[in-house]
Amino acid sequence: MKTMYKEHTLTKNQQIIFDLIDKSPEPMKAYSILFNVQKKGIKAPLQVYRALDKLVKMGKIHKIESRNAFIACQNSSCQVSKATAFSICEMCEKITEISSSSLSKYLANFKDKDGMKYSKYNLEFFGLCKKCR
Amino acid sequence: MKTMYKEHTLTKNQQIIFDLIDKSPEPMKAYSILFNVQKKGIKAPLQVYRALDKLVKMGKIHKIESRNAFIACQNSSCQVSKATAFSICEMCEKITEISSSSLSKYLANFKDKDGMKYSKYNLEFFGLCKKCR
């Protein structure tokens, strides 16, 4: 019989930081997060980075690697937290999570020349968004 | 009549830094590059970062965003310097540039839900390499 484990309930710091990122219209950087949560008692970078690490692992947020910024998952707690795709506007920096089953299928099934498959990936598309075209 | 512009000849600093990265068996980080070229007279981080910027723009090297590291283009001066794909071993950190025309075609033709196409992208696959499986 399988042991039951607790659901992923967020801890205090995790919840504070997730809420902030989740209601932000754009990805947030770690030190901007820090500045915004200082009034809630989170005073040190490490407290922020630790919460970010966990939230990323849970798939609640994703890191935009090319921007060192964090965005809440747009796919209602991404089942595919390990398989992320974003579009990034190079003009206004608008960043959107892409949710395309054909894309995720293609990438999950992609084999390199050694026949190797990868279930985990991060894809960042760059271009101009609708507004900026 | 079209004016002739000079070919992309590398400058002294660019050449020194490209040579170092090109002969490295693994991606190099900026400060490791700095350390290695100090005997050649390149003394400051900015000299390294400026050369890296230009080399990236030329497509001679690529940045592995999730690792903050730089690797020489494996595709004999990537025509597709704006469309890069890598596999990253999470055990030994072996990083390989993927050269797959079907992948690049698929991604270049991918349309998001607004019908938007992106000719520029960066894709990083994560998994275990042959050795580490």
Added chain:
DNA sequence: TACATAGTGTTATATTATAACAATTAAATT
């Protein structure tokens, strides 16, 4: 030559991220 563009050298500083340690809280096992 004159002008424009790109590259250099330098110092200082900004931004992003982790190490190390002690203490506390929450969860799982007995």
Added chain:
DNA sequence: AATTTAATTGTTATAATATAACACTATGTA
């Protein structure tokens, strides 16, 4: 409930990554 195990927190210090600003030099173009 008591034990013990794992996860989280708070804190200070420091490491690693990257850019600003300025004066100067080299190169390409007209």
